[in-house]
Amino acid sequence: MNPKTFLVDFMPTINKETVSQLRKKEYADELLKTYDLGEVVFCTLSECKERGIVEKPDLIICCYEVYAREIKDVIPEAVLYVAESVNSVFYRKAETEEKIEKNRKIFKEAAETLQHLREATPKEREEIRKFHALSYGELYKIIQKAFISDDEDLRKKAWDLLWGPGEKNSNIVWMRVQMMAEVWENSKGEILEKLMLMSMERHIDFGLARKIENYTDERGQEYHQYVYIDPFGNDMEFIRKLPCASKNQERFSYEALLERNEVPKNYLRVQMEANQFKEQCDEYREAECEKVRKVLEEYKKDPSKSRKELGVATHGNNKDGDSLSQGELDTLRNFLEKYKPKT
Structure with missing residues (x-):
């Protein structure tokens, strides 16, 4: 058996053999x-849908989630991955290495999946195709049943499907979110506290916050405390307080404590905050590094240029017409070395 893979809108159309192309x-x-x-x-998306019905590819790699949903409706039994198109990989230099690594993981897993299909019996291959043909609701119900099953092996497979290594398609990602939301809705305060602490660990891992000593308010309520950190590693004035739950505390009571301290009433939102804040910090550092890089380039071309000509603010006894001192140049170079994007 030689499995077939459809690559949908992956390769760019090459009209001229430029260096970039x-x-x-x-x-x-x-x-x-x-x-x-x-x-x-x-193939293109339309070709994939037309040919896929007849040729029944074993695996499809497309480049957009919206394409994946359309393909799933027409060829539900195929194993489906969403990768970065070649154009997307090289669209923004700062993201190229990250996207190359993402595609490497996806293609590696896809190749392993096809190898598994090659080694499978006809009956096993049919079962695999049936599994991938399941709708979102059907698959989610199966996973739910697996998690509450007495079969340890079945529970492990369900866990690996949702949270195991490897790239996940959008349905699996949304199932994670749905299941995590349901856990929140049906948990008491002590579990909610653990979920909130787990979410704040992401902020710490990203270098966005650090844990400080617990705090007890005038009512005797104890809180975990986290101080947030700016893009350059300095403590900010903002401190997040997460309430310590009491025994058998109801969800609504715990959520009220979160609201009192202006904390999102859902640990998923706290995790999303970490992702958004990290992205903003990365972009800000990148922008500042670009400013410094331009100043150093202009200075290298003409060391006699003044602060004003270089666009550098004055401080202390310095004047707009002065040139940059060696100490200032060292500071700028050290800043660039420390914070420049890895790519």
Whole structure:
């Protein structure tokens, strides 16, 4: 058996063999040479839907979630992945390495999936196709039943499906969110406290906050405390207080304490905050580094340029017409070295 893979709108149309286009082609060729995807068919979304009904590909890799949903409706039994298109990989230099790594993981897992299909019996392959043909609701019910099953192996498989390593399609990601939301809705204060602390760990892991000593208010309510950190590692004035739950505390009572301290009443939102804040910090540092880089480049071209000409603010006894001192140059270079994007 030689499995078939559809690559949907993955490769760009190459009209002229420019350096940029050749680089994209070399990247795609190397990726497909590294990972065995069986018989590969390059196609557009419309071609995928038309040919897929007849040819029944074993695996489909497309480049947009909206495409994935359309394909799922037409070819539900195929294993489906959403990767970055070649154009997307090289669209923004700062994100190229990250997207290359993302695609590497996806294509590696896809190749392993196809190898599993090659080794499977016809009956096993049919079961795999039936599994992938399940609707969102059908699959979610199966996972729910697996989690409450007495079968330890079944519970482990369900856990690995939702939270195991490897790239997940959008349905699996949303199932995670749905299940986590249901856990919150049906838990008491002590569990909610653990979930909130778990969410704040993400802020700490991203370097956005740090834990400080607990605090007890005038009512005797104890709180975990976290001080937030600015993009350059300095403590900010904002402190988040997470209430310590009492034994058998009801969810509504615990949520009221969160509201009193202006904390989102859902640990998923706290996790989303971490992702958003990290992205904002990364963008801010990148923008500041770009400003510093331009100043240093202009200075290198003409060391006689004044602060005003370089766009550098004055401080202390310095004047707009003065040139940058060696100490200031060292400070700018150290800043750039410390905070410049890794890519």
